[in-house]
Amino acid sequence: MRLKIIAGNWKMNKTNAEAVELTRVLVDLVGDREHPRVVICPPFTALSEVARTLTGSKIHLGAQNVYSEESGAFTGEISPAMLLTSGVSYVILGHSERREYFAESDQMVNAKVKMALQAGLLPIVCVGERLKEREAGLTEVVVGEQIDGSLAGLTEEQIAKTVIAYEPVWAIGTGKTATPEMAQDVHAFIRNRLKSRHGAVADEVTIQYGGSMKPDNASGLLSQPDIDGGLIGGASLKAEQFAKIVDSV
Secondary structure: OOOOEEEEEOOOOOOHHHHHHHHHHHHHHHOOOOOOEEEEEOOHHHHHHHHHHOOOOOOEEEEOOOOOOOOOOOOOOOOHHHHHOOOOOEEEEOOHHHHHHOOOOHHHHHHHHHHHHHHOOEEEEEEOOOHHHHHOOOHHHHHHHHHHHHOOOOOHHHHHOOEEEEOOHHHOOOOOOOOHHHHHHHHHHHHHHHHHHHHHHHHHOOEEEOOOOOHHHHHHHHOOOOOOEEEEOHHHHOHHHHHHHHHHO
């Protein structure tokens, strides 16, 4: 069976004190869960304190980004080693907000994915189409290009360590959600695309849904055969809601 992963992307929210408090509640609610695997991704500033708060629990720590170089004169960036020494094991890469607001291309995402894997981090690579692209019937074209570009040059072993998150951009923070059937169609396309490019290892890859998953729609989405978890935004900032999504698995 593929690994089920529920990851919380806290985005630019929570001071250190707030992050620690939320983590403490999550540890009480889901800290003993091995299945599904639970990952939380606070802002960089809170990583070390959250890592200490997670000690003894089974929750994994993730970051929201990483740079594509090991070190150097890159003001404001964070290296893989910095994340690893802060207790991080997962890193979100290519999130739609990074692609839109910071002009991250597939090539930039690809360089980050390779650096993360080289360093021993597990990447969660985000792909997804905008509303106008979906309405124009370009979902598979856009998502296919993002998959090919973001994962270019990876070995079969590296693909097996990579998580994909399908996040329809039109459903992020809008309250809109793809129906389970709509989401499944794209997840199946992603798995078939991986299979055509990388072979049978595609059947091992965890593919999350990342478009406004909430407690009231999680079960329907997670019951689909190619949806292996969720990358949760707003609901991950509310411990009880996040725990209910974990319970849905």
